[in-house]
Amino acid sequence: MDLSLEADKRIRASHRRMTPQRRIILETLDALDIHPTAEELLGRVQEVDSSIHLSTIYRTLRWLEAEGLVQARIFNDDRRAERFDPAAPGEHYHFVCQECHAVIEFNNLLVNAIKAQFELHTGARVDFGSVVLYGLCGDCRKALLAEAG
Amino acid sequence: MDLSLEADKRIRASHRRMTPQRRIILETLDALDIHPTAEELLGRVQEVDSSIHLSTIYRTLRWLEAEGLVQARIFNDDRRAERFDPAAPGEHYHFVCQECHAVIEFNNLLVNAIKAQFELHTGARVDFGSVVLYGLCGDCRKALLAEAG
DNA sequence: TCCTTATTGCAAATCATTTGCAACTATCAT
DNA sequence: ATGATAGTTGCAAATGATTTGCAATAAGGA
Numbered sequence: 287m288d289l290s291l292e293a294d295k296r297i298r299a300s301h302r303r304m305t306p307q308r309r310i311i312l313e314t315l316d317a318l319d320i321h322p323t324a325e326e327l328l329g330r331v332q333e334v335d336s337s338i339h340l341s342t343i344y345r346t347l348r349w350l351e352a353e354g355l356v357q358a359r360i361f362n363d364d365r366r367a368e369r370f371d372p373a374a375p376g377e378h379y380h381f382v383c384q385e386c387h388a389v390i391e392f393n394n395l396l397v398n399a400i401k402a403q404f405e406l407h408t409g410a411r412v413d414f415g416s417v418v419l420y421g422l423c424g425d426c427r428k429a430l431l432a433e434a435g
Numbered sequence: 436m437d438l439s440l441e442a443d444k445r446i447r448a449s450h451r452r453m454t455p456q457r458r459i460i461l462e463t464l465d466a467l468d469i470h471p472t473a474e475e476l477l478g479r480v481q482e483v484d485s486s487i488h489l490s491t492i493y494r495t496l497r498w499l500e501a502e503g504l505v506q507a508r509i510f511n512d513d514r515r516a517e518r519f520d521p522a523a524p525g526e527h528y529h530f531v532c533q534e535c536h537a538v539i540e541f542n543n544l545l546v547n548a549i550k551a552q553f554e555l556h557t558g559a560r561v562d563f564g565s566v567v568l569y570g571l572c573g574d575c576r577k578a579l580l581a582e583a584g
Numbered sequence: 585t586c587c588t589t590a591t592t593g594c595a596a597a598t599c600a601t602t603t604g605c606a607a608c609t610a611t612c613a614t
Numbered sequence: 615a616t617g618a619t620a621g622t623t624g625c626a627a628a629t630g631a632t633t634t635g636c637a638a639t640a641a642g643g644a
Contacts, residue, residue, distance in 0.1 A: 303590055303641045339593050360509045392553055396545045401568060404541055409573030416567045424558030452610045452621055488624050
């Protein structure tokens with residue numbers, strides 16, 4: 287309900303139009319707690335309206351990205367498909383489970399220290415950082431232990 | 436000379452063959468201090484032998500990747516082409532300049548703390564981490580300042 | 585309701601990478 | 615050296631992800 291609302295506001299503010307397709311895509315994105323690929327999102331969206339086309343998904347996603355309402359990321363494990371993160375604004379980081387491909391968001395202030403140290407050592411200016419941890423999520427880890435006896 | 440040597444060793448160890456194409460690709464990769472895309476590497480390689488084909492580049496790169504001698508990464512700025520990092524073994528992190536697209540490697544022990552904290556909070560097991568900082572490198576930053584007066 | 589122009593679905597294009605295949609060639613045994 | 619075997623190459627076509635051109639459609643304001 288959050289993304290939809292904000293997107294709606296911005297659509298009205300510019301000279302864009304709210305279409306049923308867009309509404310469904312936004313609502314689906316809101317209801318989702320994962321970071322879907324375009325294809326995955328299409329699947330969900332088509333449960334509501336099967337005539338919606340993949341290119342409409344992409345166009346909506348790209349607009350949301352330009353508005354800063356979602357972030358597109360390619361994780362280094364799971365194929366080369368972009369995953370779309372309907373992220374709360376503000377930097378946050380990700381853990382990707384190599385077993386079930388779940389994406390877990392987290393935050394950690396130490397990243398700021400890493401940025402500061404890099405700036406200090408190199409004279410660069412750091413604008414933002416991406417941290418992705420890969421491994422086994424708690425559930426998969428338990429499952430693995432149980433299985434192994 | 437490092438990658439070449441190591442690759443040579445492993446080629447002999449398995450039942451593979453050292454071809455002139457492979458030798459040129461390995462030597463080019465050794466001489467390079469950047470993280471090239473397959474296409475960029477092809478350009479350099481073709482300065483030596485213009486008949487070498489992109490698919491040979493990919494095949495060699497994928498073999499090196501499987502051997503752990505290079506890492507393929509997709510950074511989130513610079514389009515969706517993979518960049519191949521003839522990395523020293525061991526985890527290290529990257530800074531990507533959004534202006535000149537230079538890739539600078541760095542290390543920082545705080546990443547271990549971030550991993551440990553995440554494991555503690557979630558029960559997950561973290562196998563490795565990726566940190567990519569984006570911004571302006573020292574040179575581009577200076578250039579920008581000079582330009583701005 | 586009508587007009588203007590944003591938006592859609594579809595097909596074709598594009599970009600990055602992979603794969604099938606016939607020709608070629610390292611490498612090893614002779 | 616010579617030949618046989620099987621790894622390797624170049625090329626073209628296939629694949630997967632995403633983008634784009636376009637004619638038809640439909641919001642949203644006048």
